[in-house]
Amino acid sequence: MDLLIVDTLDAEVTQWLESRHSVRYAPELALDSREFRSALYNVRAVILPSSVPFGAKTLPFAPLMRAVGRVNGGAENIDADACMRAGIEVVRSATATAQAEAEFMIGALLSMLRRVPIAGTDGMLVGRELGAATVGLIGMPPAARAMASMLGGFGCRVIGYEPSLHASDGVWDRWKVAPMPLRELIETSDALAVQLSYFTRYQGLLGERLLPYCKPHQVMVSVSHSGVFDERSLADVLASGRMAAAWLDSLEPGALDEGRPLHGAGNLQITPRLGSTTRESRLRSAWAVARRIDELLMATPVAPNEFRPTSPGEPLDLAAEPESP
Numbered sequence: 001m002d003l004l005i006v007d008t009l010d011a012e013v014t015q016w017l018e019s020r021h022s023v024r025y026a027p028e029l030a031l032d033s034r035e036f037r038s039a040l041y042n043v044r045a046v047i048l049p050s051s052v053p054f055g056a057k058t059l060p061f062a063p064l065m066r067a068v069g070r071v072n073g074g075a076e077n078i079d080a081d082a083c084m085r086a087g088i089e090v091v092r093s094a095t096a097t098a099q100a101e102a103e104f105m106i107g108a109l110l111s112m113l114r115r116v117p118i119a120g121t122d123g124m125l126v127g128r129e130l131g132a133a134t135v136g137l138i139g140m141p142p143a144a145r146a147m148a149s150m151l152g153g154f155g156c157r158v159i160g161y162e163p164s165l166h167a168s169d170g171v172w173d174r175w176k177v178a179p180m181p182l183r184e185l186i187e188t189s190d191a192l193a194v195q196l197s198y199f200t201r202y203q204g205l206l207g208e209r210l211l212p213y214c215k216p217h218q219v220m221v222s223v224s225h226s227g228v229f230d231e232r233s234l235a236d237v238l239a240s241g242r243m244a245a246a247w248l249d250s251l252e253p254g255a256l257d258e259g260r261p262l263h264g265a266g267n268l269q270i271t272p273r274l275g276s277t278t279r280e281s282r283l284r285s286a287w288a289v290a291r292r293i294d295e296l297l298m299a300t301p302v303a304p305n306e307f308r309p310t311s312p313g314e315p316l317d318l319a320a321e322p323e324s325p
Contacts, residue, residue: 001042002297006030007049007071013286021297037061044300045293047071048078050273055079059086067091067296069289072282073273074250076198076225089296093288095142097276101223102146104275105193108221108247109135113191116245116267118217128190131155136189137177138206139196139224140165147193148175161185162196186214194222204230211237221247223275226255235261238268249275 002021005014006029017023024043029036030052040046040062048054050073059065059082068078069091083090114127131154137144140162151158160177167179186192192214196202207230214220214237222229226248237243247269256262256270 002044003293004029004039004043004046006036006052007047007069009047009071009286009290010283013283013290017290017294020294040065045069045297047289047293050074050077053077053079054083056082059088066300067293069293071285071289072277074198074225089292091289091292091296093285096285096288097281098142098146100278100281101143101195101275102150104249105143105147105195105221105223106130106150108249108269109133109191109193109219112219112221112245112247112269116219118244130191133157133190134159134188135191135193136160136180136185138182138185138192138194140171140175140177141195141197143195143223144177144193145175148177152176159185159188183210183213186210186218189215190218192218192220192222194220194224194228196224196228198225198227202228204228206230207233211243214243216242217244219243219245219247221249223249226251231255231261234268235265238262238265243267245269247271249273 001024003017003023005017005023005025006027008027014023014025024039026039027049029039030049036052037058038061040058042064043062044064045067046054046062046065047069050070054068054077056079065086065088067089068083070078071093075090075092078090080090110130113130113133117125117127120126130151134157135151137147137158137160140160144160144162148158148160158177159180160172160175161180161182165171165179169179172179180188194206196205205228211230211233220243229248234243234246238246245267249271250273251270254260262268
């Protein structure tokens with residue numbers, strides 16, 4: 001079988017794939033890890049929902065695998081290093097969710113600035129306007145370009161930090177974002193938009209060395225993996241009021257449980273990955289993943305004797321010679 005689809009895709013995308021490849025559509029396998037692994041044996045590509053991991057423990061069940069697709073959600077539970085060593089491409093769209101994430105972050109900043117008031121010059125508690133704010137972008141993925149363009153329409157000053165981009169890189173000018181060191185950006189920004197791609201080396205990056213120095217009354221929205229934050233440091237700046245409000249669109253399970261630093265934080269809002277999930281972004285992402293998987297399957301056709309399907313319980317002697325006619 002060419003392709004196993006465990007995610008729920010739009011019918012037109014599934015039908016297009018079925019017209020070009022042998023496909024099994026089985027979203028129920030997301031709830032049964034044993035059956036899922038058993039289904040991988042003769043499969044060359046798979047499209048998985050964000051709830052299903054794929055890594056070193058799964059690879060022995062997928063000897064023919066060439067591609068693992070993820071349409072929605074992050075890829076934190078796909079072991080990219082293990083896949084690379086096995087010659088498996090992790091297929092995701094880098095740009096399909098950019099517009100959706102940019103709109104989400106701007107909406108979150110508008111909401112927080114208005115509903116978390118601060119004292120005006122006359123002592124009255126009032127909201128703030130996004131157009132008067134300096135907005136700091138931490139991370140410069142494709143969504144940052146869309147966001148910078150929208151923020152320009154509001155009249156914002158936009159500054160940015162990206163560890164993989166030198167300050168002299170032309171992308172800063174093209175996107176109309178002023179590069180700035182991370183600490184200076186945090187000290188300067190009225191609003192932060194965190195969209196840093198997650199790597200283990202960034203675990204707790206936004207912690208005690210940076211967050212206590214945030215600009216007073218700052219608001220922050222993040223679509224990054226919550227691992228980039230140190231929980232205690234974030235809880236402290238929220239509790240002290242130095243950071244007026246934060247909105248995380250991804251938070252690890254249990255982080256709000258009693259006994260954890262963020263438990264009971266009234267000025268922290270959590271949403272379950274809403275930023276990247278819109279009707280339009282899902283369709284763009286599904287088509288991007290489907291077309292790339294189609295390219296990979298077409299480029300690596302199955303050798304005639306590479307494998308054959310077997311029925312459950314049927315013995316298979318891989319060393320046996322084919323019978324003579």
